[in-house]
Amino acid sequence: MVPVLSRSVRTCAGTHGRLAPSVIPIWVFPYLSVDDQASLQQAHPRFHPLWGDSRLFPPGPGSYRRRRFGFGKVSPLLSTRHTLPSPYFIAHLLWDWLSASERWLLAGALPPMRPYAHLRVAAAGLGLSLLHAPRPTVDSSPISKARAYHMAVALLRFNFNYGHFIRWLGGEYTGAHWDWDATFDIVDSV
Amino acid sequence: MDFDRVVRIATEGVPLAGRFECQFASVRKRERHDNGSLASDALAAVWKKFTKEENFSYHILFPRFLWAFLPGLFLALITWVPPKGRPGDEGRMCVDPTTILDGGTPNDGILDDGAANAQLPNTGRPEKPGLPDENPPVYYGTALTRFLIWIYIFGLTTQWTKFVF
Numbered sequence: 300m301v302p303v304l305s306r307s308v309r310t311c312a313g314t315h316g317r318l319a320p321s322v323i324p325i326w327v328f329p330y331l332s333v334d335d336q337a338s339l340q341q342a343h344p345r346f347h348p349l350w351g352d353s354r355l356f357p358p359g360p361g362s363y364r365r366r367r368f369g370f371g372k373v374s375p376l377l378s379t380r381h382t383l384p385s386p387y388f389i390a391h392l393l394w395d396w397l398s399a400s401e402r403w404l405l406a407g408a409l410p411p412m413r414p415y416a417h418l419r420v421a422a423a424g425l426g427l428s429l430l431h432a433p434r435p436t437v438d439s440s441p442i443s444k445a446r447a448y449h450m451a452v453a454l455l456r457f458n459f460n461y462g463h464f465i466r467w468l469g470g471e472y473t474g475a476h477w478d479w480d481a482t483f484d485i486v487d488s489v
Numbered sequence: 490m491d492f493d494r495v496v497r498i499a500t501e502g503v504p505l506a507g508r509f510e511c512q513f514a515s516v517r518k519r520e521r522h523d524n525g526s527l528a529s530d531a532l533a534a535v536w537k538k539f540t541k542e543e544n545f546s547y548h549i550l551f552p553r554f555l556w557a558f559l560p561g562l563f564l565a566l567i568t569w570v571p572p573k574g575r576p577g578d579e580g581r582m583c584v585d586p587t588t589i590l591d592g593g594t595p596n597d598g599i600l601d602d603g604a605a606n607a608q609l610p611n612t613g614r615p616e617k618p619g620l621p622d623e624n625p626p627v628y629y630g631t632a633l634t635r636f637l638i639w640i641y642i643f644g645l646t647t648q649w650t651k652f653v654f
Contacts, residue, residue: 376506376622379561381513387557411554418552442540447550454551459558471547474500483496 325353325423349406349416350399355456358427358467371466387411388459394419422452430468494625506622507609509563515603519564520556522590531580535569538582563605 328336328348340347390405390412397405406412430449457463470476497505542548556562565586572580590601602608609624 374506377504378507379509379563381516381561382510383513384560385513385557388560391558411557414552414554415558436544442543442550447552450549451551451555454555459560461559472549479500482499 325351325420328420329424347399348420349413350402352395353419353423355419355422355458357463358453358456371463373462387415391415391459418448418451418455421448422455425449425452427453427456431470434471491621494621498625503625504609504623505625509561509605509608511563511603511608512599514599515601516556516562516564518590518597518599518601519566519603522566531569531571534571534580535582538580541579542582563603565605 325348328339331339387409390409394402402412402416406416427449429446430453435443435446453467454461454464457467465472494505556564563586565584566588568583568585568588570581570583572578587604587606589604589607590596593601610620611624
């Protein structure tokens with residue numbers, strides 16, 4: 300089995316080609332009218348963007364090495380794990396190898412896979428620059444669900460590696476916004 | 490004072506080392522746990538408090554279904570301490586990584602081992618080198634003494650009746 304990035308993907312006609320038609324709807328879908336979206340979904344289940352192929356890349360900015368191998372350095376001294384891995388995480392790892400109909404069946408068997416499929420579609424086209432912008436001031440307004448969804452998309456694009464995700468966020472999330480030199484000067488003076 | 494460790498804690502967070510392991514079934518059980526101590530009329534107060542705290546701490550919110558996909562996730566229960574009537578007291582939310590569900594007895598065939606604090610080693614055991622990185626000892630030094638002196642001087646120079654401690 301070969302992941303979607305390098306395989307010759309099956310086409311809707313059952314032959315093999317270099318570009319899968321199932322990749323196209325995810326990119327084209329947001330630009331279609333409602334009628335065109337309905338027509339495309341009725342043409343073939345494989346054209347439904349939820350079950351089509353989608354490629355995940357770590358979000359930028361970052362060097363090629365960071366985008367390929369992740370952000371920051373992983374400490375071998377600190378780790379958490381489950382005795383048995385999450386079946387949903389395994390399904391996430393398997394997603395690239397499944398056909399559209401298999402993904403549809405999987406979403407029926409594991410309920411969280413349906414919102415996951417929606418998240419995956421969003422990850423194909425959602426910009427994440429606002430997460431690096433200054434955080435909006437929170438007063439009595441409701442918590443932003445849009446920001447939470449952007450966070451989820453970013454985490455998905457890091458393959459749920461929250462260490463890389465936090466280091467990518469940086470700033471106030473990693474304490475990088477503090478003036479550490481001035482802080483240590485104060486500590487030294489005490 | 491172990492200044493090097495203090496610097497690492499300040500810049501990297503705690504613990505500096507540790508291996509935490511639990512069953513995924515425990516995480517699932519905690520996700521489905523209904524906090525029975527929260528009355529329905531307190532929900533508005535909890536939501537208001539949660540919104541307000543966004544300004545002071547760096548909470549990262551996610552859609553709820555994402556818990557199922559995170560490898561190595563530990564879920565901590567959030568409990569609500571209602572206001573006690575003091576001025577300015579709006580109640581408190583407590584993130585509780587200590588409480589074990591069902592009192593530590595197996596229920597539905599699952600023994601809850603998803604409390605992160607239950608896996609912290611005891612501190613102050615020199616026979617296990619490296620342990621302070623997992624659970625660093627805390628020294629208050631003269632902080633309490635200085636604070637009491639400050640209160641004493643404050644009381645000498647100020648009318649106590651204007652303040653509520």
